[in-house]
Amino acid sequence: MKRVVDFSVALVAIVILSPVLSVVGLMVWKKLGSPILFRQQRPGLNGNPFQIIKFRTMVDALGQNGHQLPDALRMTPFGNFLRSTSLDELPELWNVLKGDMSLVGPRPLLMEYLPLYNSEQNRRHDMRPGITGWAQINGRNGLAWEDKFKLDVWYIDNHSLILDIRILIFTVLKVFKREGVSAEGEATMSCFTGSTGNDI
Numbered sequence: 001m002k003r004v005v006d007f008s009v010a011l012v013a014i015v016i017l018s019p020v021l022s023v024v025g026l027m028v029w030k031k032l033g034s035p036i037l038f039r040q041q042r043p044g045l046n047g048n049p050f051q052i053i054k055f056r057t058m059v060d061a062l063g064q065n066g067h068q069l070p071d072a073l074r075m076t077p078f079g080n081f082l083r084s085t086s087l088d089e090l091p092e093l094w095n096v097l098k099g100d101m102s103l104v105g106p107r108p109l110l111m112e113y114l115p116l117y118n119s120e121q122n123r124r125h126d127m128r129p130g131i132t133g134w135a136q137i138n139g140r141n142g143l144a145w146e147d148k149f150k151l152d153v154w155y156i157d158n159h160s161l162i163l164d165i166r167i168l169i170f171t172v173l174k175v176f177k178r179e180g181v182s183a184e185g186e187a188t189m190s191c192f193t194g195s196t197g198n199d200i
Contacts, residue, residue, distance in 0.1 A: 001161065006103050010096035017090060024087050028055050031078045037091060042108035047125045050100040052108055055088040086175045092131045104164040105130030106152035109192070116194040117149075124152040127159070134163075137170040141189040149195075 014021070028036045037053055044050040057079030082088040095101040101108065108129035117124075134155035135148045143151070155163075 002102065002159075002164070003099070005161070005164075006096050007099075009103060010093045014093050014097070017093075020087075021090055024055055024082070024090065027078070028082075032056050032059060032076065038088075041111055042129070043111055043114055043125060044100050044108060045125065045128045047114055047122075049111060050095070050108075052100075053091040053094055055082055055091060057082050057088050086171075089131055096131065100128070102128040102130045104133055104155075104159075104167050106133050106155065107136065113192050116192060118195055120153060121149040121195065123156055124149060126156050132167060132171040134167060137167055137174055140174070145192045146195055 025036050036056060038056045039051050039053055041049045042052045057076075058074040059076060059079075060074070079088075092101060096103060105127050106124040106129055114122075133152065135143060135151040138151055139147070
């Protein structure tokens with residue numbers, strides 16, 4: 001049932017939001033250049049990799065050593081606006097259509113984090129990752145990593161259609177309030193380096 005709802009809602013949303021997708025894509029091209037879309041490999045269901053699709057929010061600025069500058073130095077006011085309004089996430093509806101993601105579930109993080117999870121944290125991959133989730137409406141990037149993972153696992157154990165509807169409604173409210181967009185002192189979120197007592 002969850003997959004049927006995901007596919008149906010994502011298809012309708014893409015059709016309805018196609019003008020918004022077109023305008024945002026044009027603005028990204030004008031302000032940040034090409035490519036318009038940001039693509040990156042992320043862990044999906046059971047940790048299997050897939051390519052996430054988002055609107056680009058940063059410039060490709062390099063330091064004197066030839067390495068990419070930190071997020072805070074590559075983020076532009078326009079990119080920050082896209083993130084704070086979650087407009088950069090809209091192309092992920094295509095990931096939902098393909099079956100890589102769900103509308104609601106634990107957010108897909110980075111592939112390099114996989115060896116750092118303990119067995120309980122790794123349970124967040126027992127479901128498809130989501131565009132939004134229980135952690136997103138309870139603090140988003142303002143949460144500590146361990147707290148975020150506890151919320152993800154709680155959702156795995158307690159998910160239901162009613163809970164998903166509740167999360168989607170609160171997500172819209174959080175977007176309007178622009179809460180929890182970034183961690184304190186960070187452009188987005190600090191890197192996860194593992195938890196105390198990691199058992200993997």
